[in-house]
Amino acid sequence: MNPVLETAERNEPFGNLEPEAIDKTWRDERGLKGWLSVTTHQAIGKRYIVTAFMFLLLGGLEALLMRLQLSSPENTFLGPGRYNQLFTVHGTTMMFLFAVPVMEGMGVYFVPLMLGTRNVAFPRLNAFGYWMYLAGGLLFYGAALTNTAPDAGWFAYPPLSGPQYSPGKGVDVWAQMITFTEISALCVAVELIATILRMRAPGMSLNRMPLFCWGMLVQSFMVLFAMPAVMVASTVMLLNDRTIGTHFVNPAEGGDPLLYQHIFWFFGHPEVYIIFIPALGMVSAIMEGSTRRGVFGYPAVVLSLVANAFVAFGLWVHHMFATGLPQIGEAYFTAASMMIAITSGVIIFCWIATLWTGRIHLTAALHFVFGFIVIFVLGGMTGVMLASVPLNLQAHDSYFVVGHFHYVLIGGALFPLFGAFHYWFPKFTGRMIDERLGKIAFWILFFGFNLTFFPMHIVGLNGMTRRIYTYPEIVGWQNMNLLATAGAFTILLGGIVFIANVLTSRKSGAPAGNDPWEAGTLEWATSSPPANYNFVHLPFINSRYPLWAGKADRGFVTGMRSDRREVLVTSVLDAEPHHRYVLPGSTIWPFVTAAGLSVGLVGSIFAFSGYFVASALGMIGVIGWFWPREPLEMKP
């Protein structure tokens, strides 16, 4: 080893030895083709996040339109048909095009950094997943703009969504958009599990893995088991009934609309946890960075995450209490639904202990975490209420439920996400985000959020049902609705402050350095923003928070080749080095494959033969993707 550089190494624990060579190996091509060929996880992760935020804006815009319509009784701003489209497109956008993809994007960006490796295990699959997601979003909004928006609600229950009551192509577009986004989620799940189980830094045994990575691991397994269900519901059952004449939801021929509900919610309930569990990981990361201590009760938190995932697959029927299932079944699902409060409670108490015993640094990110805890606990309490069948039957399909699920979705996912965005902003951009503006945005959002959604509980208990486009004056709901509308515009204001903060801090924020929060996990061990290869020397660790360990405990890996995209494969449990593994280079084929598949899948909305087009084009793409490139043999 070069003695000069060895000294440099001592100051910078995982420092710089041969940046030029490795930089050349990992560089992306320039130009449009280069842009379409990118396979580095940071670029793909950022694309996911930016695209998802665009969809958040669109979904928010739709919400504002709905709130405007409901602000006064007998309003004629929107007609019933348009309103139906708006809540369907809003709900679908938020769930499928925003919440899940944004969590996947954060995982794609941070998991390899936190694990101390160079990229995800399957970089091309990662690129492909993103393109599928984008195509699905474009299809959905393309259809909406040409007036073929679906209008049967975000879960498209038959018989309303069936061929008889929803003519036109709206529901077909909805069903196929699900296929696109689920393919994308499955790609991310597969590659993250493989990365987490096989590519952790040497020494990072599973019990030293950052909690965010645990969250992504658990979430990815949930995706594997849940997403196939929604594809069965939306494509095999609903779309095929509509296009090729199967009878899954047609009672006249032995089909059963309730079966659709079962299959949909077998996915739909875990879906909430697919959004929420990564958020728990984010909160843990923010806590650690803002209290300068590890999360209290790490094993308890991990076990609770895993337990949540298991229990989440046994809860789906609580969405169907009003369908008149056997009582014994309802009792079971009530008990199981309440059980989730125990595991979530364990996590919350561990966080409280962390805050209690840490040195709190009251950052903007931590504000969002506090906001999350308050809102989520409230949403959790209405959740426990709704899990009891008698109350559920009263509140079913009322605004009480709308209030409840926005408390858990926005409180449980959006606030942690915004916190994480403030916390990791320096890593994304190399600059600090303005703390003061961040806190202002937080208070506006927190206030606006409660102003919007708290009144919904009350107006719901007063009898206002969800999905109605207007109401008569005598029922006396106008004040609560006006408050909610005012709240929605307050949220808009908070959003504008947040966006302004992001845009200005990106340009003129204070330079951040590698580790502005003095946090302990590996994403902070490299430059901000990280180079395409993340670390010049892969870290080699022997504690849970390697950056807090003494210098003598830090280590790095040598002997990796820099002239090809090499990563280190380690064992599943203890992360002992096993072999070196060469990742494939950047290529345009994932884009081509996704494009071909998309053309066919869009065609399948019109004729079943579209699937054969999709398969043929997809197969051509995959062959190009896997076609051997020189050099064929890898000499050690």
Add this chain to the structure above:
Amino acid sequence: MVLAARTPGDEAVTTPRVLDVSGLPAYDISSRSPLWLGQLLMCLIEGSLFLILIAMYFYLRLSVDVWPPPGVQLPNLILPTLALIPLIASCAGSYLASEAAKMNDRRGMLVGMALNLVLAIVFLVLRTVEWYGLNFTWKADVHGSIVWSILFLHTYDVVADLIMTTVLVVLVASGRYGEKQRLGVHVDSVLWYFLVAIWLPLYAVVYWGSHVVGAPQ
């Protein structure tokens, strides 16, 4: 640890520990490869898809009195059962190819994959013949819908895997392969074992289902 951490003696405290991995193999064709794990996860995804379809079959069965619906002939059991023989035997071809891939034995890979392909095609031919014996389509009623969905999806996966195997045969035969492609041959066998294994419960449901849990018309 495979490799002990090396700490240069004289400045043990301040120098970072170094882990030299240059001695580790530069590739690995085994179940330790990330690609193998990725393939296994793909199988899990398809497995949950098929398990959901099986659950649907029984749910739909339980919600009617007459199963299969009037007019549907009980499926013939001989042909689909015979077809299991080439299908299960084809795993031997996959196994040969995947072991040969580990040892970089080109002939072994070609023989194995060819055996796999030929037996799988025999299976597909028998399956197609069998399909002509079914006197209902997916449009007939919900029994037809679920049975044909299972048959179609499984056949689709089988055909897709056979095309990929064919591509691998072409690559290996033309000599245009290295470790990555050998690893491809190895993990391709994982998918094939899965498609064969999952067919057994699917076969039981599709062909025995209406015999065993059916009710007289």
